[in-house]
Amino acid sequence: MNEGLPYMRPGRVVGLLGGSFDPAHEGHAHISREALKRFALDELWWLVSPGNPLKSRGPAPLDQRMARARAVMDHPRVRISDFEARAGTRYTAETLQALIRTSPGVRFVWLMGADNLAQLDQWQDWRWIMEHVPVGVLARPGQRIAARNAKAADIYRQARLHGYASRLLARGSAPRWCFVNVPMVDISSSEIRARGLWTTRGGVGA
Numbered sequence: 001m002n003e004g005l006p007y008m009r010p011g012r013v014v015g016l017l018g019g020s021f022d023p024a025h026e027g028h029a030h031i032s033r034e035a036l037k038r039f040a041l042d043e044l045w046w047l048v049s050p051g052n053p054l055k056s057r058g059p060a061p062l063d064q065r066m067a068r069a070r071a072v073m074d075h076p077r078v079r080i081s082d083f084e085a086r087a088g089t090r091y092t093a094e095t096l097q098a099l100i101r102t103s104p105g106v107r108f109v110w111l112m113g114a115d116n117l118a119q120l121d122q123w124q125d126w127r128w129i130m131e132h133v134p135v136g137v138l139a140r141p142g143q144r145i146a147a148r149n150a151k152a153a154d155i156y157r158q159a160r161l162h163g164y165a166s167r168l169l170a171r172g173s174a175p176r177w178c179f180v181n182v183p184m185v186d187i188s189s190s191e192i193r194a195r196g197l198w199t200t201r202g203g204v205g206a
Contacts, residue, residue, distance in 0.1 A: 010105025
């Protein structure tokens, strides 16, 4: 695993999981392993962002979050990347546009949780995202109703792929999205920070 993006042959399928990873934890690793299987991904890249435009509080330093991510996610087909910081992109649509330019022919799949789908219409150029990159939504069992009520889900309801066909998500052109139920690890970054197990100076606390 490394920060730089490797050369990928055209036609390869790469899942993208973006976020601040402040800090990365087993829940992130769990949904990554599930996404590799459910969506038939050749690789999955964690895009550790400089910061989230929708959050007012800044995250821990990037190098600290990268180190934590590498420690948490040890998988031969998962790469940890600081591509957004290197490319100078701020919003997801900008990042995807830059990735498509630098990796022509690679089939990217944007990964998100049901909570992200519910607020997707607040994202910069969110329609561009839906119309240019297949989207895989991983969520806890029981979150189907919340996802179905999302504005993006309603507008693009005809582009939804049933869960049983999730492995075909990247095999067609966007708009194309799929919702799959995934048992989740009951942990969150905010809970880790609240318990004092993550600091901006020393990483994991006592």
